Amino acid sequence: MAETFIEVLGISCSYAAEPVLEGVKLSVRKGDFLGIIGPNGSGKSTLIKAISRVLKPAQGTVYLDGREVYSMSPREAARLMAVVSQMTGINFDFTVEEIVLMGRHPHAKNLRKETREDLAKVGWALEVTKTSHLRKRLITELSGGELQRVVIARALAQDTSVLLLDEPTSHLDINHQVEILDLIKELNRNQNLTVIVVLHDLNLASQYCDLLILLNRGRIHAMGKPCEVVTQKNIRNVYRSPVIIKEHPVYGCPQVTLLSKRDGHLRDRGMKIHLVCGGGVAGLLMERLVFEGFEVSAGTLNIGDADWEKARVFNLELEEAAPFSPVTEKNLESTLKLMERADVVVVASIPYGHGNLKNLVAVKRAQERGKRVILVDGTPIRERDYTGGKASAICAELIEKGAVVVDSTVELLAKLQEIEPAVRKTRSRTI
C-alpha cells in the first residue's frame, strides 16, 4: 500500500515555447485520492494530459506501476489508467451502452465481438454509476449530470487501477457535484482505485481529497494534506484573491470563503498587532483583524485551545504552550519578542487564571518598553479574573500607564484606524 504507484519525475511541458509545466515532481501511492488545484492556466489539465500520454512532456517522464508510460503501447496504458476528460459535446447518436462498451476497447481485439466479461464489466459500471436505466438512451439526449456519469461509467468499464479526472464537476449543479464526488470517493475506498482529480472548487477539493497539490504557473506551490495546502497564505499568494479559511463545520477540513476584492479586504495595512487571546473567546476578533489586513501574531496559547486552532488555520505567527499547562517563563520571553515586533498589543476580553496570567505580565513588560496597548473590555475584568485579583491589578496598572480601553471590536477597529498614522510615524522613525 505504501509503495509509490505513479511517479511524475520533473516533467516540463510547453505549448509553443510557452512553458506550462516546469519541473513538476510528485509521487502517488496505490489507493491515494489526490486532488490538483490551482488557478486557470496553472497547468492542471496539462499535468493530467502529460500523465495520460496525450501530451508528451519535453523533459522528465512519468512512471506507472514501475514502468514508463511513454514506453507502453497505447492499449497497455489504457488497461492501467482511465481518464475522464473535460466534457466535450458528442454529435453522434451513440447509445449509452455503446459509449460504455467503448471502455472495453483496450481489452479487446479489433474484430472480436464483445465477450461475456466485457458485458459484465459494462453492466457493473452502469450499475455503480446509477446509469443502468439510461442504457438504451442516446448520448445526445442526456443532461449534463447524466452524461458525466456515463463518461465515468466508460472509464470504470476500462477496469483500471488508476482513474484520472479533469474537472469532473464543472458545469454541474451542486447536488450532482456531490453525487459524482461521493461516487469517486466510494470507488476509491471500496475498489482501492487510485484517483487523481483536477478540481476547480477549492472547498470540494479540500473536502474530498486526502492529498492536494496546489499548482501555480506550472510549478507545485504546495503539496500535502488539505489543511496544509488550503491555507490563507497559500490561497492568497496563488490566487491573488482575499479569502478567509475556516473549518468545515462537519468534516473539519479547511473551507474557503471568498471576499470581494473591491472592498479592499486584506489589503496590507502595514500594521502589526500582537493579540493576547485564549480560551476560545477571541476567535471572531482574530478573524476580523486578519480580515481587515493587519498582520497578526498571537500567544501564548495552549495547544488544542480553540483560539490556537484558529490561529493555526490563519497561519499566524504564534507562541504556544503545552495543552492545559501554565505559560512558562520561556513562553513569556518568546511572547514578549512577538510583542516587540508588533506595533500594537491588543488584549482580548479573555478570562485569566494562574495558567495564563504570565500573558498579562508580558503585556505589562511590553508596555514598560513603550509598546502601545489596547484592552478590549467586553466583559468587566472582575468577572473574568480567577487569580484572586492579580489580573485585575495588572489591568488597572496597564490602564494607569496609558493603555486604551475599548468595549467592542468595532470600537477597537476605530481606535486602530485612529492611531494608524501615528504608528506609521513611529515606525519610520525607528527604521
Place this chain on the structure above:
Amino acid sequence: MVNKTLYLTAALIVLCLVFVAVNGIGAVKIEFKEIIAIIASKVPVLGKGITGGWKETHETILVQVRLPRTLLAVLVGACLSVAGAIYQGIFKNPLADPYIIGASSGAALGAALAIFLSLNLSFLGIGAVSMLAFLTSILAVFLVYNMARVGHRVPVLTLLLAGIALSSFLSAVVSLLTYLSGDKLGHIIFWMMGSLSSRSWSYVYSTLVSFLAGILIAFYYARDLNILLLGEDTAVHLGIETERVKKILLATASILTAASVASSGLIGFVGLIIPHTVRIAVGPDHRWLIPASALTGGTFLLLADTIARTVFAPTELPVGIVTAMFGGPFFIYLLKKRKTSY
C-alpha cells in the same frame, strides 16, 4: 433507428433486385429471367450447366455494355459512400464529404491536364484521363496531409483548412486549363459533372480492387473510428494510436475516392448524403455504418445512373446532375425532419 441486421439484409436484397431490374432497362428491353440466366451462366463452375434460352444480342448488350456500367455504378456509389463515412468519422462532422480534403480538385487537375494535352496513353484498358486523375487525386491529399502536419500531429481542423486552401488553388488551375482548352472545353466540363457511360470491364476491375481493399481496412478500424468520434484525447485514453489510425483511414478513404473519381469523374452528393442517411437508420456505429453505406450507396448511384441514361435517351445526362437533383432536396428534408442539430 431500425434493427441493424434487418436494414443490412434489406439493403442487400434491394440492391440485388434493383441491379437485375435496371439491367433490363434501355433501348433494348431484356427480361428479368433472361438477365438472371445470363448472369448465372457467367458464374464460374456453378454456371456451367446453364446455356441457351436467350438472344445472342441480348447477351452481348448485357455483358459488353450494361453490366460493366451498372457494376461500376454500384462500386463507385459504394466507394464514395464508404469514403464519406470515414471522412465524417475522422472529422467528427456529419457534413464532411469525400472531396473535403482535395481529392476532387486534385483529380480534376489530372483529368483536365490529360484532356488538355490530349494524352492518348492507356494501360490495361484504363485511359490516361483516369490514370492521371487517380494519381493527382492521391497526390493532392498527400500534399494537404503534409501541409497540415504540426510536429508529429495532424490536427483535423488544420487538415480541413489545408484541404480548402489547396482545393481553391487547384480549382483555379483547372479553370485556367478549361478556359484555354478551346474545342476540348466540353470534354473537360462533361468529365467534371461525372459520368459512367461507356466504361469497359477494366474500370470495373480496377475500382473493385480499391473497393475491396478499402472496405476491409475500414471495417477493421471501425471500432477505432467509433472511438475517434469521442475526441482524439479520449481516443488516446482508450488505447488508440490516433495518429496512425487517422493516417491509415485517411489513406483508405482517399484511395476509395480517387478510384471513384478516376473511373467516373466528379459525382457529388453520394458521399455526403448516403452515410448521413444510413446513420439515421442504423446509428453511428461504423461496424454497421460502413457495410450499410456501401450497399445503400451502390443502390443509389445505380438508380441515379439509370435515370441519367434513360430519361432523355438517347441523350445522356451527366450522372452528377441527377445525384445532386435528388440528393439536395432529400438532404434538406432530412435536416428539417431531425430534431437535433445534425
